[in-house]
Structures are given as structure tokens and as C-alpha cells.
Amino acid sequence: MRTTLVTRAKAQHSQWRRHVPLIKFVGPRKALWAKQDAARPAPQSSTAAPGPSGAIEFWELPARYRPLPMSQAEIEAIESGGASLL
Helix, strand or coil, rough: HHHHHHHCCCHHHCCCCCCCCCCCCCCCHHHHHHHHCCCCCCCCCCCCCCCEEECCHHHCCCCHHHCCCCCCHHHHHHHHHHHHCC
């Protein structure tokens, strides 16, 4: 039985096509490493103060976007792991 499987696999192996990736890269990979050194930013001085990031903290959100307070039933369900709901 084993020899039959092996011979079938060898026969089908000759019919297989070689895998060809769908992604085509332009140019050799050596060019990527050559450009990487030139693209590095210059080091900045550490004395510069960080500017505003534009992000706000969760407590600064308007009331309509704040999470609702949890009910006592939700707190008990979390503390029990939800097993009491079954």
C-alpha cells in the first residue's frame, strides 16, 4: 500500500507547477539598503520642548462620548466572572 502512494505522488509531482509569487518587486534588493542610510533623519537636540500632539485625554471628552457609569448588576457580573448569569 505504501509503495502505491509513493509512486502516485511521484507521478503527480511531475505535473506540479513551480510556485511563482504574485508580488513583483522592481529592482534588486541591494538598492533598498543603499537608500536607507540616506533617508535617516538628523538627530535632534534634547532641549526642544515637545509640541502639542493634538490628542486629548479621556476625561476631556464631551459628555456624550464618555462611557456610561456601570450598574450594580454589571459590577456583580464582572466580579463573578459571569457564571451567575447561567
